[in-house]
Amino acid sequence: QKEVEQNSGPLSVPEGAIASLNCTYSDRGSQSFFWYRQYSGKSPELIMSIYSNGDKEDGRFTAQLNKASQYVSLLIRDSQPSDSATYLCAPGGYQKVTFGTGTKLQVIP
Amino acid sequence: EAGVAQSPRYKIIEKRQSVAFWCNPISGHATLYWYQQILGQGPKLLIQFQNNGVVDDSQLPKDRFSAERLKGVDSTLKIQPAKLEDSAVYLCASSLGQSSYNEQFFGPGTRLTVL
Numbered sequence: 625q626k627e628v629e630q631n632s633g634p635l636s637v638p639e640g641a642i643a644s645l646n647c648t649y650s651d652r653g654s655q656s657f658f659w660y661r662q663y664s665g666k667s668p669e670l671i672m673s674i675y676s677n678g679d680k681e682d683g684r685f686t687a688q689l690n691k692a693s694q695y696v697s698l699l700i701r702d703s704q705p706s707d708s709a710t711y712l713c714a715p716g717g718y719q720k721v722t723f724g725t726g727t728k729l730q731v732i733p
Numbered sequence: 734e735a736g737v738a739q740s741p742r743y744k745i746i747e748k749r750q751s752v753a754f755w756c757n758p759i760s761g762h763a764t765l766y767w768y769q770q771i772l773g774q775g776p777k778l779l780i781q782f783q784n785n786g787v788v789d790d791s792q793l794p795k796d797r798f799s800a801e802r803l804k805g806v807d808s809t810l811k812i813q814p815a816k817l818e819d820s821a822v823y824l825c826a827s828s829l830g831q832s833s834y835n836e837q838f839f840g841p842g843t844r845l846t847v848l
Contacts, residue, residue, distance in 0.1 A: 630775075656834050667824055667839040668776065675834060712775055716834060723768075723775035 627651070628713055630724035638732050643700040645727050647713030650694070656716035657696045659687060662726065663709045672698060673716075703731045735759065737840035739825050745846045751813035754843045758806070758827030764788075766837060767800055767810050768824040776824055782808065783831055812845075820847045 627650040637643045647657070656675045660668035674680045674687040674696065686699040700707055710726040738757040746752050758765050763784050768776035779798065781788040785805040793800070797816070802808040812819055822842045828835040 632773075658836055667822075667842045669839070670836045673834075673836055714837075716832070716836075722778065725773075725775045 628722050628724035630713055630727050632725050633728040634730050635727055636730045636732055637703050641703050643703045643729055645698040645711050647696045647724055648694055649715055654715040658714050659698045660712040661709045668712055705731045705733050707731050737825055737827055737838055739840035739843055743844050746815055747848050748817055749814040753809050753811045754823050756808045756825030759838055762827035763830050764828045765802055765808050766826040770822045770824055815847045817847050
């Protein structure tokens with residue numbers, strides 16, 4: 625089983641601030657990671673994927689992967705109230721994919 | 734491109750009754766997943782299919798849950814008999830294949846309430 629740990633939050637940030645979401649994982653063999661956003665009452669939707677060490681930027685979102693430290697993070701710049709949701713981290717893989725519990729983000733107007 | 738379809742969207746049953754959920758993945762997606770998501774928790778993988786074969790069902794409570802994907806396309810998940818603790822959202826997802834680089838696409842889910 626690929627274990628994933630996330631702080632369940634809630635993480636509260638003011639509108640316009642940077643939100644930092646973190647995820648640690650147990651399987652050193654994990655080659656890829658996905659960040660999903662889940663609004664209340666909705667199903668998860670993919671917002672970022674990252675496959676190699678370093679940073680990957682897409683608009684206001686930046687994913688960071690550090691395989692040596694088994695750590696992946698998601699930064700959301702200029703946070704908006706519409707970013708308020710639960711963010712799930714999951715490693716890619718052949719089988720036994722495990723999602724973290726998710727971090728609930730609240731952006732305060 | 735049509736997304737992952739699931740039905741029904743909502744279901745209310747009494748404990749000890751049976752229930753079935755249906756999922757139709759994105760066309761061409763070989764891998765299909767069923768997840769159980771209890772309120773406040775992340776999705777928990779119940780079963781993963783690659784075409785019509787089972788890749789992982791280690792977390793499926795086999796005494797009451799069953800799933801099939803006979804023709805390698807759509808899939809059904811059944812619970813018989815249901816317990817109160819089965820109240821959850823059941824999510825179906827699909828991906829092109831089992832590569833580490835294949836993202837999963839989720840259906841809208843079925844919200845099950847067991848009374």
